[in-house]
Amino acid sequence: MSGADVFRPLYRDGGVLRLLDQRRLPAEEVWLSLERAPEIAIAIRDMAVRGAPAIGVAAAYGAAFSLRSGGSTPVEERFATARRLLAATRPTAVNLFAALERMERRFLAVADRAPDAAEAALVAEADAIAAEDIESCRRIGRFGAALLSGERAVLTHCNAGALATAGYGTALGVIRGAVEAGKPIRVLADETRPFLQGARLTAWELSRDGIPVEIITDSMAGHFLSRGAVEAVVVGADRIAANGDVANKIGTYGLAVLAKENGVPFYVAAPMTTVDFACPDGAAIPIEERPGSEVLTFAGQAIAPAGVSARYAAFDVTPARYVTAIVTDRGLCRPPYGESLRAAGSA
Numbered sequence: 001m002s003g004a005d006v007f008r009p010l011y012r013d014g015g016v017l018r019l020l021d022q023r024r025l026p027a028e029e030v031w032l033s034l035e036r037a038p039e040i041a042i043a044i045r046d047m048a049v050r051g052a053p054a055i056g057v058a059a060a061y062g063a064a065f066s067l068r069s070g071g072s073t074p075v076e077e078r079f080a081t082a083r084r085l086l087a088a089t090r091p092t093a094v095n096l097f098a099a100l101e102r103m104e105r106r107f108l109a110v111a112d113r114a115p116d117a118a119e120a121a122l123v124a125e126a127d128a129i130a131a132e133d134i135e136s137c138r139r140i141g142r143f144g145a146a147l148l149s150g151e152r153a154v155l156t157h158c159n160a161g162a163l164a165t166a167g168y169g170t171a172l173g174v175i176r177g178a179v180e181a182g183k184p185i186r187v188l189a190d191e192t193r194p195f196l197q198g199a200r201l202t203a204w205e206l207s208r209d210g211i212p213v214e215i216i217t218d219s220m221a222g223h224f225l226s227r228g229a230v231e232a233v234v235v236g237a238d239r240i241a242a243n244g245d246v247a248n249k250i251g252t253y254g255l256a257v258l259a260k261e262n263g264v265p266f267y268v269a270a271p272m273t274t275v276d277f278a279c280p281d282g283a284a285i286p287i288e289e290r291p292g293s294e295v296l297t298f299a300g301q302a303i304a305p306a307g308v309s310a311r312y313a314a315f316d317v318t319p320a321r322y323v324t325a326i327v328t329d330r331g332l333c334r335p336p337y338g339e340s341l342r343a344a345g346s347a
């Protein structure tokens, strides 16, 4: 797979952000055309686009398009309103905030230009964030490929693939990198209750690429790990604290504990933009709670008695002691992560 033929789940087409609606996969491939920050914010909040790096890229385009509307409202106010709206969508993925901060720096540098010229500069910045993300994923793939042999299945959770990034993926980038290195990789994909990112999205994109994948329910992971069916667990991250604690899709923590219990390496794949050096440890990472209704229904059908409520923590924190290595776009980080992440961050 060359750089040019990476599948891109979101990309700019002229003045429009084209975005594959992930709520409709795998049944339908529906592309949305978004031109305004508020509709991009809704797409992020409602998970038409999801996955930390992809959320960051979408938000960057939302910020870039923010100068378009607002009549006589000063550009500073238009930008600030869009930034607030986009920042309020999902709290855990740090890439969202990193992308918005980068866009704000660019905005401050071009705010005195004519609105069209300022928008062109912001759009170029968003394009750069998207292109850099694909490049980061490909580097993660190259660094991570050496960790896998293909002798047994690779287990992954959620979707940290092309769909969760500007293209290629982080955890699935490692898998793609190993496949490109000629290894006979097979994947076990946790279905990932309740949004089913594994069953719907990981299975969709791996089978599209001809990479063998079998879906298991989340509760089967311990069984397969204990029977020696898994050579490694590879997952993505929404935010990594300075000490190496990792926030990722709910269920990741349990999987990491099971991996350690069974002597199976547990790898986290993420670009350095996912590392939040301002968070000393996982306790400082904000964890999104989504509406309980998303747990109580499945494909529009109620799966629990009427009147019963539910909790939906969308992410959990895996303590650094369970993480064998973090595969970044600057190379492999090993414990102690406080040192190795800082070294990678300043490299």
Ligand code: MRU
Pocket: 050, 051, 052, 053, 093, 157, 158, 159, 160, 161, 164, 165, 169, 170, 171, 197, 235, 236, 237, 238, 248, 249, 250, 314
């Ligand atoms: O709620 P989601 O689907 O946005 O959660 C996504 C994940 O947890 C991914 O593993 C993470 O964002 C890494 S994506 C490269």
